[in-house]
Amino acid sequence: MSKGKKDDVTGTETTGHSWDGIEELNTPLPRWWLWTLYLCIIWGIAHTIAYPAWPMISGATKGVLGWSTRANVAAEITAHDAKNAELVTALLATDMETLPASADLNRYAIARGGAVFRSNCSQCHGSGAAGTKGYPNLLDDDWLWGGQMADIEFTVRHGIRNEQDSDARYSQMPAFGEMLEKEEIAAVVEHVVSLSSAEYDANLSATGATVFADNCSACHGEDGLGDRIQGAPNLADAIWLYGGDHETLTNTVVNGQFGIMPAWGPRLTEADIRAVSAYVHSLGGGE
Amino acid sequence: MTDQTKPPSLYAPRVPIFPRRVTGFFRNFKWAILIVTLGIYYVTPWIRWDRGPSLPDQAVLVDIASRRFYFFWIEIWPHEFYFVAGLLIMAGLGLFLFTSALGRVWCGYTCPQTVWTDLFMLVERWIEGDRNARVRLQKAPWSLRKWRLRLTKWTVWLAIAIATGGAWVFYFTDAPTLARDLVSLTAHPAAYITIAILTATTFVFGGFLREQVCIYMCPWPRIQAAMMDTDTITVAYRDWRGEPRGKNNKRRIQAAAVQIEAQQQAAGAGEARYPGTPYREAAKPAIPALEPETGPEPEPGDCIDCMACVNVCPMGIDIRNGQQMECITCALCIDACDDVMAKIGKPRGLIDYIALSDETAERAGEPAKPLWKHILRPRTIMYTLLWSLIGIGLVYALFIRSDIELTVSPVRNPTYVTLSDGTIRNIYDVRLRNKSGEARDFRLKLTSEELLRIELEGMDDLTLQVPANTTVLQRVYVTARPQDPAATSAATPLRLWVEDTTAQTRASKATTFNGKAN
Structure with missing residues (x-):
């Protein structure tokens, strides 16, 4: 185990370390590589001084360059x-x-x-x-x-x-549940359905047309085409904001809508x- | 186990290398490659190529600001980056091919590190002299002369390094303009910073780190072992022929003397220095009969241990130790050894480009496999095939490119829109690319088996102008009336067309129309 001992097989110098007869070969790193490592360490420390780095109890060190992502x-x-x-x-x-x-x-x-x-x-x-x-x-x-x-x-x-x-912009649809009878509401809903759909009860719709003319046409127009000045929706087109089925329409008529x-x-x-x-x-x- | 003696150092100082000047076929070949590669590097940015008034006239230009890459008649847009990816894959496969066939020819001849180091060594030799002079200068104390020589050398190196960094930036902007700006100190800081970084790396890598870059920084020496096998043609020492080596062998000295004499006599006959006959086919020179020896001495090998191969090696290794990771196969040892072999009257090729699998045959004096059998083997054929397929694919892709292109991104949030009259509308973000050098009118069209209508956002008709060399994003609406099948079915295939009304060229993309069943 003297210094500079050579391994028999490879002819390489060993480090002198031996475990159960297995010897560690010494393949030295170039010295400049070591200096590169030291330089990187110095650079790393300098970087933590220059830039925000070390976590403190609240926040982190600011770094002398005053750099911040924000x-x-x-x-x-x-x-x-x-x-x-x-x-x-x-x-x-x-x-x-x-x-x-x-x-x-x-x-x-x-x-x-x-x-x-x-x-x-x-x-x-x-x-x-x-x-x-x-x-x-x-x-x-x-x-x-x-x-x-x-x-x-x-x-x-x-x-x-x-x-x-x-x-x-302001308008409000009244809650007709307090003003109209249940039958009238059902009729006017049927009439509204008839404006945009081919499937409806003709008799009920005819009754509803009168209710519509008396209560709704002031805002939605006689033909239910709506009025943009009052933000009253067109009831005759294919587009419904809250839904065009009977249940939703009944709810809308009874309670009104008030989108903000x-x-x-x-x-x-x-x-x-x-x-x-x-x-x-x-x-x-x-x- | 304990060891009380001081352990050996785990770090080794660098052993300086002073490669000797060498002449010969491979040295000349390397000079030629150096001139060609450096020539291409320095000259390319200055080549002009007329592309019309609206485009730059630099033949090779990586225009990062405008996101264009110009290469002579080819113009690559960002979405065509697969060309660059394909070229990189081809470069990789090409490297594999050459390495498996001819060993590390990339390292030895064309790697920038090799080329610039070669250039730096040339400067070094001009200024400080050849190997022996440089060794002496290294050992000499710092005198006025040493300072003068060192400073001269560093200055020339620095000039080369600045030119190297300087040439690089010219690839990224108009070279004559940038050259003026650089000189008048008005160029963008990025240009100066890039030049500074590349100057520093060139100066340090080419002047000082040299073989350290290859041994410790570059991954290629470690990867290339996987590319090479015993059929690979590589630089190697014919140890069966060279060993036992030695200078002071009496038989050798006598034989050499006889040979040299014979050579001098035959000089008038004009015998070539390097006869084309390979060694294995030539008869081994007969050694004249000798006086009986006093002691037993084996018949000497051809290697006279003159160290010429070691002295010229830029990596500082001894090729006679066999294949080594450090060897960049620059073949300068071949030149050096051939020179010596000629001087002592032995055939060339003691160190040569050979396949390691031939060793047994050569040792037995049998003919080696022919060169083509080494080169043509499944792995090289496979690399060549892959390489060519990608190449053909790229060339094909290059030729089918048209001046107009469109990409269609269907808007799927929401999948469709219901209009007041029940019409179903789909929205498509269509990008129209006009790669011609002038503004063009593009007309959009639609083809489908079902009845569909096309409209453009903000336009009354289907024609819009796309300025030269730009991409325009246009919102396109496709509608189906409520009674049409497309409105109610889940998906209807359709094709969007764009037609250049000037050039009469067309392009199209297939897409889908989503109806209510969606």
Whole structure:
């Protein structure tokens, strides 16, 4: 076991370690490799001093360079905003009705509006804007309050039937359960079904037509085509916000409906309101 | 077991290597490869290629900002990245093929580390002299002369390194513009940083780390053993012929003297220095009869232990020890040894490109397998086939590419939309790509067995303009009236077409229409 002993088979120097006759060969690492390891350790320590690293009881060491991911993101957002500043100015200056005519600006507005929609509107209207029971589908061509760019923008800004914005679109369907007899309600439901379906009881519907004319036509129109000024739905089309079956219609007539949408004017920037309006307008139903 | 003596060091200082200058076939071949590869590297960014006014005129350009890769007449878009992936796979298979057939020819001839190290060694030899002079200089104390030589060498190395890093950045932006910007110090910081990093790596790797990169950093020496077998043609020492080696063998000295004399006499006859006859077919030179020896001495091998092969080796190894991980098969030892063999009047090829499987046959004096039998074997044929198949596939894909393309992403949230009149509508996000150099009018169409209608969001008709070299996202509506079968069935196949109204070219994608039964 003297220093520099050679292994008989390989001719390689051994480390002098031997276990049950098995000797460990010594294949030395290059010395520069060792220095690289030390340099990496030094670099690692320097890095933890320069950047946030060591966990403390609350938070972590800040690092002498003052670097933070949040500041980085903020800087990136600022840089991005600066890049888009021109487009934003143009968006604010453009008349919304003529927006689709300027292709680049429209593309920007729709992309921006998509982002606004996904973080603010998708909770109720769905990420694909298809809505759900009680929350309108924004992809179809049926609008309660109007589907022109200006209508959509107004709805976004002020909302519907909310109490925060005095300009919010407002209407209320009465609860007819207190005003009409059960038979009258059944008849008027049958009449409403007859407006959009071929399967209905003709006699009952005829009775219901009178009830409809007396109680409903003021808002929904004589033919049940609705009235956008009052947000009264078109009852003759194929689209139902709450459902077009007898049970749901009866419930609607008895209790009324009172869908609320918040006002987004105070929450979103002017550019965001315009952008999200352009986005909704571009989904397939825009008028 | 305990050991009281000091254990040997687990770390070894680097043993400096001073490769001697060598001349010969392989050295010349390597110079040629060096000139060609470095030439390609430095010149390529400056080749111009006219693509019209709206596109860059640099033949080879990786335009990261615009997400385009230009290669002469080929233009690769990001969605065509499979071409790059395919080329990388081909490069990998090509490496496997060459390694299994010819050993580590990549390492020995074309690897950038080898090529630049070769160049750096050339500079070193010009400035500091050949091996012996460099060894002396290394050992000499730091005198004015040593400083002068070292600084000159480092300066030239640094210039090469800067040129190397400098050439790299030209591949990523217009070379003449960037060259002006670089000189006037107005180029983007990324350019300077890239040049600085590549200058540093070239300078350090080529000048100082050299063989250490191959031995300790590169994974290839460790992988390549799996690619090689005993049929692989590689650089090896014919130990059956060379051993026992020795300088002071009386028989050898006498034989050599006779041979040299014979050679000098025959010099006028114009005998080639390297006769084309392989050694195994040539008769072994007859050794003249000798005086009886005083002691028993085995018949000497051809190796005179002159260390020429060791002295020229850039890796600092002895090829006579057999196949080694450190050997990059640069073949300079072949040149060196052939030179010596010629001088002592022995046939060339004591160190040579040989297949290890031939060893037994050669030792017995039998003819070795012909070269083609070594090269053509299932594994090389398999590599070649795979390589060619991918190559043919890529070329085919390249030729069927058209200037217009579309991708169709059906919007499935929701699967369909019911309109006021009961019409069923499906939405598709269609991306239209215009790869021609000018704005084009694209007309969209639809074909289906069922009655379906197509509309474009925000458009009155089905034609839209797509600017040059851009992709446009268009929302497309396909509708079925309530009474039509497509409105009520689960899925109706359809095909969306785009037609370039100028070039009359078309492209299409198949997709599905979802009805109410969905």
